[in-house]
Amino acid sequence: SQGFLTGIIEGTPQDGQNQIVNRVPTTRVFSISQEWLDTMRPEEAVPRFVLAANERGARLLYLRPYSRERMGDMFGNTEALISGLVTALKAEGFTIGPVRPLVYEPNHSLRLLSAFGVLAGLLLLATLYPGVWGPVVALGLSGLAVAAAGLSWDALALLAALIFPVIGYALLPERLTSFGLATLISLLGAVLLAAVGTDAESILGARPFAGVAATLIVPPLLFLFQYTLRYGRPVDWVATFWRYPIRIGDVLLGLVVLAALALVLLRRGNFPIIGVSELELTLRNWLAELFVRPRFKELVGHPLAVLALGSAALPAWVKALLLTGGVIAQASILNSFSHYHTPLLISLARSVIALLIGLVIGLLLLPLARWLLAAGRRWLASAKPLKPA
Numbered sequence: 001s002q003g004f005l006t007g008i009i010e011g012t013p014q015d016g017q018n019q020i021v022n023r024v025p026t027t028r029v030f031s032i033s034q035e036w037l038d039t040m041r042p043e044e045a046v047p048r049f050v051l052a053a054n055e056r057g058a059r060l061l062y063l064r065p066y067s068r069e070r071m072g073d074m075f076g077n078t079e080a081l082i083s084g085l086v087t088a089l090k091a092e093g094f095t096i097g098p099v100r101p102l103v104y105e106p107n108h109s110l111r112l113l114s115a116f117g118v119l120a121g122l123l124l125l126a127t128l129y130p131g132v133w134g135p136v137v138a139l140g141l142s143g144l145a146v147a148a149a150g151l152s153w154d155a156l157a158l159l160a161a162l163i164f165p166v167i168g169y170a171l172l173p174e175r176l177t178s179f180g181l182a183t184l185i186s187l188l189g190a191v192l193l194a195a196v197g198t199d200a201e202s203i204l205g206a207r208p209f210a211g212v213a214a215t216l217i218v219p220p221l222l223f224l225f226q227y228t229l230r231y232g233r234p235v236d237w238v239a240t241f242w243r244y245p246i247r248i249g250d251v252l253l254g255l256v257v258l259a260a261l262a263l264v265l266l267r268r269g270n271f272p273i274i275g276v277s278e279l280e281l282t283l284r285n286w287l288a289e290l291f292v293r294p295r296f297k298e299l300v301g302h303p304l305a306v307l308a309l310g311s312a313a314l315p316a317w318v319k320a321l322l323l324t325g326g327v328i329a330q331a332s333i334l335n336s337f338s339h340y341h342t343p344l345l346i347s348l349a350r351s352v353i354a355l356l357i358g359l360v361i362g363l364l365l366l367p368l369a370r371w372l373l374a375a376g377r378r379w380l381a382s383a384k385p386l387k388p389a
Contacts, residue, residue: 008204030058038068042080050088057341060099114195118156121163128170148211157197158211164189165219165330169323170226176309186330190337202340209338219331220324227320294354301329302358310366
C-alpha cells in the first residue's frame with residue numbers, strides 16, 4: 001500500500017485477497033506458468049497475453065524468460081516474446097507503462113433501480129406459469145440465489161442470469177421474429193446483471209460470480225417445465241408417458257436433439273468434460289479474427305431456436321427440445337456478462353457476432369430441415385406393411 005500495487009493473479013486464488021482488495025491499490029495480473037511457457041513458441045504465447053489484456057481486463061502482464069531450449073534458443077525466444085508482445089499490444093491500442101490501480105465505485109441509485117428491474121423480471125416469469133407453479137418457481141429461484149450468494153447484490157445478479165434467458169421464448173409467440181426479441185430481453189437482463197453485480201472486487205476477479213454452474217443448467221430446465229405446462233399438468237404428462245406407445249422414430253429423433261443439448265451443456269466451463277477438437281480449435285482461431293470469438297454454446301443453440309421457430313410442422317415435443325437449446329444460448333449471453341472483468345463492449349460484441357452467425361446457420365438449415373421432413377413423410381407414406389413369413 002506504500003506506492004505499490006497488489007496483483008490479483010488470474011486463475012490463482014490467493015489467501016486473503018478478498019480482505020485486502022478494497023484496502024490497498026490492486027490490479028489484475030495475467031501470467032503463463034514456466035512449465036507451460038517452455039512448451040510454446042513466442043508467436044503462440046503473445047496472443048494469450050493480448051487476449052488477457054483485451055478481453056479479461058488484465059492490466060499487468062507478468063513475463064517469465066524461457067528456461068529451456070525445447071522450443072529453440074532461450075534468449076532469442078525471450079527477446080521475441082517481449083518485442084512481439086509490445087508490438088501486438090500497441091496494435092490493439094494499449095499503452096506500455098506504469099500500471100494505475102483500479103478505482104471504481106458503483107452508483108448506488110442506479111444499482112437499486114436495477115435491482116427493482118430484476119425483481120420485476122422475476123414477477124413476469126412467475127406469471128408465465130399456471131396456477132400455483134408461478135409462486136413456486138419464484139420462491140425456488142429466490143431461495144437458490146440466496147443459498148448461493150447470501151442476502152447480497154450477487155444474489156440479485158444470479159437471479160437475473162436465471163430469469164431473463166427463459167422469459168423470451170416462454171413469453172413470445174413461436175415465430176422467427178421472436179428470435180431477435182428474445183435476445184433483446186436477454187441483453188436487457190445482462191445490463192441489469194452487470195449493474196447490480198459490478199464492483200471493484202468483481203471487476204478484479206477477487207470475488208467470482210456466485211452460482212455460475214446454475215446459470216447454464218437452471219434456465220433450460222425452467223423453460224422445458226414451462227413448455228410442458230402449456231399442454232397439461234405434471235400428473236397428466238406422467239400418465240400420458242406411462243401409456244404412450246413407444247415408436248423407434250420418436251426415440252431416434254429425440255436422441256439426436258438430446259445429444260445436441262448434452263454437447264452444449266457438457267462443454268461448459270474452462271475445463272469441460274468433452275474437450276476441444278482440432279476442427280473446433282481451427283474454427284475458434286478463425287472466429288477470433290472477427291474481433292472477439294463467439295461462444296460455442298450460442299453457435300449451436302441459436303440455430304436450434306431458428307429451426308424450432310421456423311418449422312411449424314414439427315411436433316410440439318421436438319420444438320420444446322429445440323427451443324431448450326435456444327434457451328441455453330440465451331443463458332450463455334447472460335453468462336458472458338457475468339464475467340465482470342471483461343469489458344461490456346467485448347461481451348456485447350461476442351453476443352451479437354454469435355447471434356448473427358447462429359441466425360445465418362439456422363436460416364440455411366431451415367429449408368433443408370423442411371425438405372428432409374417432407375421427404376421423410378412421403379417416403380414413410382409409401383411404405384407397405386410387411387407380410388408375415
